[in-house]
Amino acid sequence: MGSDLTTSVQLGNGKTITLPSGLYINGEWVKPAKGVTLDVYNPATNKVIAQVYEGDAEDVDAAVKAARAAFEKDDRSWGFGSPQNRAKLLNKLADLVDENAELLSAIEATDQGKTYTSALYGDIPGVSQTIRYYAGWADKITGKTYNSIPGTFSHTRYEPIGVCGQIIPWNFPALMFAWKIGPALATGNTIVMKTAETTPLSALKIAELIHEAGFPPGVFNLVTGRGPTAGQAIADHMDIDKVAFTGSTFTGRRIMESAAKSNLKKVTLELGGKSPNIIFGDVKSIKEAAEWAIFAIGANVGQVCTAGSRLLVEETIAEEFTKEFVALTEKIKVGDPFDAGSTQGPLNSEGHFEKVKGWIKTAVEDGATVATGGKDISSNNNGGYFLSPTVFTNVKAGHRILENEVFGPVVSIQTFKTEEEAVEIANSTQYGLAAGIFSDSATRLNRLNTKIRAGTVWNNMYNFASPTIPFGGYKQSGIGRENGEVALLNYLEVKSVIANGGEIRSPFAGLSG
Ligand code: NAI
Ligand code: MG
Numbered sequence: 319m320g321s322d323l324t325t326s327v328q329l330g331n332g333k334t335i336t337l338p339s340g341l342y343i344n345g346e347w348v349k350p351a352k353g354v355t356l357d358v359y360n361p362a363t364n365k366v367i368a369q370v371y372e373g374d375a376e377d378v379d380a381a382v383k384a385a386r387a388a389f390e391k392d393d394r395s396w397g398f399g400s401p402q403n404r405a406k407l408l409n410k411l412a413d414l415v416d417e418n419a420e421l422l423s424a425i426e427a428t429d430q431g432k433t434y435t436s437a438l439y440g441d442i443p444g445v446s447q448t449i450r451y452y453a454g455w456a457d458k459i460t461g462k463t464y465n466s467i468p469g470t471f472s473h474t475r476y477e478p479i480g481v482c483g484q485i486i487p488w489n490f491p492a493l494m495f496a497w498k499i500g501p502a503l504a505t506g507n508t509i510v511m512k513t514a515e516t517t518p519l520s521a522l523k524i525a526e527l528i529h530e531a532g533f534p535p536g537v538f539n540l541v542t543g544r545g546p547t548a549g550q551a552i553a554d555h556m557d558i559d560k561v562a563f564t565g566s567t568f569t570g571r572r573i574m575e576s577a578a579k580s581n582l583k584k585v586t587l588e589l590g591g592k593s594p595n596i597i598f599g600d601v602k603s604i605k606e607a608a609e610w611a612i613f614a615i616g617a618n619v620g621q622v623c624t625a626g627s628r629l630l631v632e633e634t635i636a637e638e639f640t641k642e643f644v645a646l647t648e649k650i651k652v653g654d655p656f657d658a659g660s661t662q663g664p665l666n667s668e669g670h671f672e673k674v675k676g677w678i679k680t681a682v683e684d685g686a687t688v689a690t691g692g693k694d695i696s697s698n699n700n701g702g703y704f705l706s707p708t709v710f711t712n713v714k715a716g717h718r719i720l721e722n723e724v725f726g727p728v729v730s731i732q733t734f735k736t737e738e739e740a741v742e743i744a745n746s747t748q749y750g751l752a753a754g755i756f757s758d759s760a761t762r763l764n765r766l767n768t769k770i771r772a773g774t775v776w777n778n779m780y781n782f783a784s785p786t787i788p789f790g791g792y793k794q795s796g797i798g799r800e801n802g803e804v805a806l807l808n809y810l811e812v813k814s815v816i817a818n819g820g821e822i823r824s825p826f827a828g829l830s831g
Contacts, residue, residue, distance in 0.1 A: 323347045327368040327519060330360055330428040331656045335421070339370045341377055341542065342525040344384035345535025351376040356542065358519060361431035361664040362654055362702040370518045373541035375551035378510060381539035382557050385481040385508035388536025396537055397478035397506030401457040404504060408453035410531040411524075412446040418527065419443070422520055426492055427655040429519040431663040431703070432618055434656050437492075445496040445524075448785040448801075452500030455806055459505065471817040476810040478506035479584065480559035483552035485545075485573070486521075487565045488514035488666050489621040489725075494564050495521050497800050499538065500785070502562075505809040510539045510558065512549050514565075516667040518542040545569065553577060560584040562808065564623075566723075567748075567794050574797075586798035586808045588623065588790055590723040591751030593772065594744035595626030595780065598737075598757040599634035607756040607778075608642040614754055614780035615729040616650060616707060619662050621670075623795075624752035626780055627724060629731045630740055636733045640711060643731070644690050647707045650727075652695065664703040665726060671696075671703035674726035678708060681719040686730065687712040721747060737762065745771050750792025754780045773799070 325339035339355075340347035350373040358368040373381075389397055396404075415422065422445070423437035432441070461474035484498040491513065502509055513521040525540045541548050549569075553561055553576035561583050563573050570587040577583045595614050601607045614626025631639050655663035665671045671694075678692050691708035698704075705727060713720060713730040720730060734740045744753055752774040755766050763777045773790045776782065783789055783801070790799035798808055 322349065325368045325370060327358075327425070327428070328360070329367075329424050330362055330654070331424055331434070333424070335425075337368070337425075337519060337522045338526055339368070339522070341371060341373045341381070342529070342538070342540040343377070343381045344387075344539070345529065350374065350543075351380075356515065356518070356544075358429060359516065359667065360428055360702075361666050362700065364668065364696075364701040364703070367428065368519065370522065370542050372548075373543040374547040377541050377543070378512075378548055378551040378555065381510040381541050382481055382555055384536035384539055385510050386557055388534055389478075389480055389508045391534075391536070396508065396534055399506075401459070401506070404506060405453040405456040407531050407533050408449050408456070408500070408503060411527055412449040412453065414527040414531055415442065415446040415449065415524065418523070419446075422492060422523055425519045425523055427663070429517050430488065430491055431655055431666050433660050433663050435658065436618070441490055441493045444493045444785070448493070448496040448500045451785040452504040455501075455803070456504040459806065459810070467816060469819045469822045471815075471819060473815050475813045475815060476505075477813055479809055479811050480507060481557060482507045482509050482809065483555065483558040483561040483583070484509055484511045485549050485552060485561070485563045485565065486511065486513055488517040489618060489623070491517040492520040492524065495524055497564075497785075498562055501800075501805045502809045503537070505806055507560075507809050508537050508539075510541060510552060512552055513540070513542050515544050550576065554580050555583075556581045558583050560586075560809070562586045564588040566590055570796070586800070587796045588800060589751075589794065589796045590749060591623045591625065591791065591795050592628060592721065592723055592747045592749045593624055593626050593752040593754070594628045594630050594770075595754035596630045596740050596744055596756065596766075597632065597635070597639055598740075598755075598759070598762065599632040600758045600762075601635070601756045602758045604635055604639050604642055608639060608646055610754070610756065610778070610780050611643055612646045612650070616662060616727060617781050619665055620727040621666060621725050622781065624774065624781060625725070626752075626754050627729050628720060629729055630743055631731060631733050632740070633733045633735050636731075640689065640731055644709055647690050647709055650707050652704055652706060653699065662707065662727065664699070665705060666703070668703060670725070671705065674705060674724055674728065677719060677722065677724045677726070678728060681710050681713070681717065681728075681730070684717040684719065685712065685714065686710040686717055686719060689731070691727070723749070737766070741766065741769050748794040751795035752776070
């Protein structure tokens, strides 16, 4: 499949393209030490469409050395040099992403399985917006001065942390790439990034654009590879100063343990969710609430950490709402990501497909009722990992489907009688990533916006995000926030300088008389 360091990729739209297949280390495409390859599948066809190289601990170490050297090089001209230079390079990269938007969207639709339209109008514009937003911050990072110790010039300086390990998932491969590199590069850090096993392709293309934009060698390094090897090597590494991770709560916990056991590298985690979407009887339109609820669980085939997977509906409208919601669910067009008529593509990988089907089985075993869906429809779809959107009713406290992130087109409906009960059910899981509240009462919304324990609360809408607005989780949904101004702090050390104006003598000066 192509030369040593390239791979030809059969896109889902019928076109064949060539991408780099190596690891990107110190500004060059290189083979991993062991030369092992990883098959890349198209989830819509269950066919191998490319081969990329799989890096492991040795390669991560080479990438860390390059990142360290780039951080220390030329009197630290990257992280401590001109912020306008970093902004210029990031803006150039954002422009290159826009110029390649159609290609990147086709790569993402092929490798991830999301619809081409959603990649073209959502993910890829999100990538360039995020990079551009953080480019704007590069020269706006300022400290404070303090007058509290008379006779001193006391001030804070914000400095880059150093070498950052970044481990990204497969649900929004390109967008998560941007969320990670934006704040890290704007603040002058250097990066060793690892992609998810099943979705390396858009990262390989963006790395090529990073090269074209002209970033200094070693500032950004990419290691495609597996979690337990390359990913674990990042978490364990003694010379990585900070690790940022998006993925499961299980793996996040493990990364934090490894950080603790190695060099106490700083950790930010964006983890799972089991987000409640609460529909009150006073909504203006049951139909519109149902449309939002469909988007809440259906976007990206439910492979979204904020997916509104627990629908909580006030008893007074439960019957009518459920009827409307199930009818809309049955209208979802499951099919080829490149077919303009498709609203839902396949799940991302065979392993994940099996896992989601397993949760459906579990819910049935626990006594829930399948109101619609729940079917493996791969055989009428070229063997791709297609599942019919699934709605469960008769779901009761203690059912495993209420506690566990399914990460697929699977939603459960519960009912409640009072606002207090809704809040109690909403807050009853280990997670706290997001929530939706639908009501026509502004006072009720304001009251509940403070009572829901989640990092994002949507009112009368769902699943909208922006690079300018903080994003992250309460409880076991994560540590820290991405996006917005606050995310800059994930990549900055605060240094306090307390400088003697020349007139303060040591309190021990008496010793010398
Ligand atoms: P995962 O958390 O294992 O994988 C995410 C990333 O972590 C991948 O790049 C993977 O290679 C890496 N990784 C895995 N083990 C690692 C280790 N020991 N050290 C360092 N890095 C490691 O998640 P997975 O297995 O892909 O999916 C399992 C579940 O996780 C999903 O069903 C879903 O519930 C959840 N998930 C949540 C995401 C989110 O956006 N919060 C994204 C992806 C998955
Ligand atoms: Mg794939």
